Amino acid sequence: MLCFIWDNFTSLKLAAIDIGSNAIRFQVSSVLDDGQKLLFKKMEYVRFPLRLGHDVFTTNQISRKTREKFKKLMKAYKLLLELYEVDDYMICATSAMRESENGTQLVEEVRDEIGLSIHIIDGQQEADLINKAIQSYLSEQTHLHIDVGGGSTELNIYSGGKKLKTRSFKVGSVRMLEHHDLPAVWQEMEQWIKENVRRDMGKVTAVGTGGNISKIFELAQLKPHRLMSLKRMLEVKEMIERHTIEERIYKLQMNPDRADVIIPAGHIYIQVMEWAGAKYMFVPEVGLKDGMMLHLYEQNAARKKFEFVNRDDQSQGRKVTAVRKKKSKK
Numbered sequence: 001m002l003c004f005i006w007d008n009f010t011s012l013k014l015a016a017i018d019i020g021s022n023a024i025r026f027q028v029s030s031v032l033d034d035g036q037k038l039l040f041k042k043m044e045y046v047r048f049p050l051r052l053g054h055d056v057f058t059t060n061q062i063s064r065k066t067r068e069k070f071k072k073l074m075k076a077y078k079l080l081l082e083l084y085e086v087d088d089y090m091i092c093a094t095s096a097m098r099e100s101e102n103g104t105q106l107v108e109e110v111r112d113e114i115g116l117s118i119h120i121i122d123g124q125q126e127a128d129l130i131n132k133a134i135q136s137y138l139s140e141q142t143h144l145h146i147d148v149g150g151g152s153t154e155l156n157i158y159s160g161g162k163k164l165k166t167r168s169f170k171v172g173s174v175r176m177l178e179h180h181d182l183p184a185v186w187q188e189m190e191q192w193i194k195e196n197v198r199r200d201m202g203k204v205t206a207v208g209t210g211g212n213i214s215k216i217f218e219l220a221q222l223k224p225h226r227l228m229s230l231k232r233m234l235e236v237k238e239m240i241e242r243h244t245i246e247e248r249i250y251k252l253q254m255n256p257d258r259a260d261v262i263i264p265a266g267h268i269y270i271q272v273m274e275w276a277g278a279k280y281m282f283v284p285e286v287g288l289k290d291g292m293m294l295h296l297y298e299q300n301a302a303r304k305k306f307e308f309v310n311r312d313d314q315s316q317g318r319k320v321t322a323v324r325k326k327k328s329k330k
Helices: 052-059 064-083 095-099 103-113 123-137 173-177 183-196 211-220 230-241 245-250 262-276 288-300
Strands: 002-005 012-019 024-033 037-048 088-093 142-148 153-159 162-169 204-209 280-282 305-310 320-323
Touching (some): 024 288, 088 288, 095 103, 123 142, 123 162, 142 211, 142 262, 211 230, 230 280
Parallel strands (some): 012 088, 142 204, 204 280
Antiparallel strands (some): 002 037, 002 305, 012 024
């Protein structure tokens, strides 16, 4: 649950739709005020495994069959938006949609036929939105934020409470699973990390976001608020690898579209940590959709200050206070 401390609050219902390369997530949250705290309470969450990346990373286009399924899904989500009577919504499409040759055309068709506006965001915008959700967990020490999606990996370096560097790389779980990741991109990512995570920054702690790292943390069987060591991550990855896809689904209770991508995703997290010299990671239960919710709230509420923390987090999160400017127009 996302938690804010605010004053003079006006009730809102907000919705976020995250169109990823592996799945499409829909969430509606109500913003509740108990007089002292502002809470983002989840009312509805739907995750549909429409793997856009399979088409795009293979043919550079979204197939006709997938386009039709996508439109049906958007119609269903629009009905939910109407039924929940949301005050505002935001739909963001990431790596697969932005690389697809017919992605823009599909967005226009959804706008004209269904009446929903989809924003195809670049890697920088994706990282900025995710950072809104994780920033309250960061201390003054050095952190390397790693967000692994189906088609791309976003890296952000923080030190002294400030973001110093950010970069998006075309390395993702679906792309890697289907052997569309290029050695040159891996080399570029390694070089970027080693150039920007410097020794004078001190000890580096990784921050992991994404569904796969959340599942790895769950399987690590650590107590809440514990950091996960690189050693434990390697142990969990090796344990998963010993199971077949069917065993991962039935014994480890993974979604079918998680069972095949969790190993390549785990490899990316581990490799990035090794290059950065990070021995530990914390895993807050937040991601792109949470950043989208925060962005919507900032646009819809003219407030002075807030404090944000995810009450359901699995890390050593802390609250930070941010000063907001006057209400901006969409």
